[in-house]
Amino acid sequence: MEFENRYGIATTQKYDCLLFDLDDTLYPLSTGIARECGQNIKDYMVEELGIPKDKIVELSNLLYKNYGTTMAGLRAIGYDFDYDEYHSFVHGRLPYDNIKPDPVLRSLLLSLPLRKVIFTNADRVHAVKALKRLGLEDCFEGIICFETLNPTHTNAASGDTEIFDIVGHFDRSEPVSLLPKTPIVCKPSEAAIEKALEIANIDPNRTLFFEDSVRNVQAGKRVGLDTVLVGASNKVKGADYVLENIHNMKEAIPELWKSDRKSVDVGYSGKVAVETPVTA
Secondary structure (H helix, E strand, O other): OOEEOOOOOEEOOOOOEEEEOOOOOOOOHHHOHHHHHHHHHHHHHHHOOOOOHHHHHHHHHHHHHHHOOHHHHHHHOOOOOOHHHHHHHHHHOOOHHHOOOOHHHHHHHHOOOOEEEEEOOOOHHHHHHHHHHHOOOOOOOEEEOHHHHOOOOOOOOOOOOOOOOHHHHHHOOOOHHHOOOOOOOOOOOHHHHHHHHHHOOOOHHHEEEEEOOHHHHHHHHHOOOEEEEEOOOOOOOOOOEEEOOHHHHHHHOHHHHOOOOOHHHOOOOOOOOOOEOOOO
């Protein structure tokens, strides 16, 4: 079957864009970055927001589960803070030296004659730093990051804002639908994924989405993306492919390399409205 890509060129290739999550997808969980990031978030909650230390684990778990990220949950329940300062605290002390250059992945990505875009909940500084550590900074057209989806910060109402008791909410078995909404746009919200696709001019029906998060994979599937769950061995609902390691791409999805186009035909940052070029 022939498809027509966004340039009007007939091709037998099913996909014309690959959308990649970053953390724990392009580098392994074993780097310890996720663990350290989680601890930094907990430290921020104690040191900067004054939340009692003995409440942190339960609270952060509930926020992450119900809002996609702890940060989004904190804003939903009434905490206000500077986004840049939050990211600086959470990412600024990460052990980036644990992320090693990956020439194998670099070679795979550069051999793919398709658009390649990063889509991460992280901020721009972290994304660029991690990609440079991997040696992949020139492998992607651009980065859709926290700032892309959250370009402005609306402060909470003036005066003291009452903090919503989310722990008590669930202790009383009250419905999830009554939780306060977050002003932060992030995965796994379907609206966040749709906004990212619109910004980057990406057709979900012609895109393959690589993610390590099951719920992000399932959200991507609901908006029409074909999906790849990375870092797992068992297929789950919503995943079209499963890779134990991102290096297994060519063995698991060989059709990505069967294209009528050469890499030179693919439009990069000058032609597409992606918020952040990787070289920024």
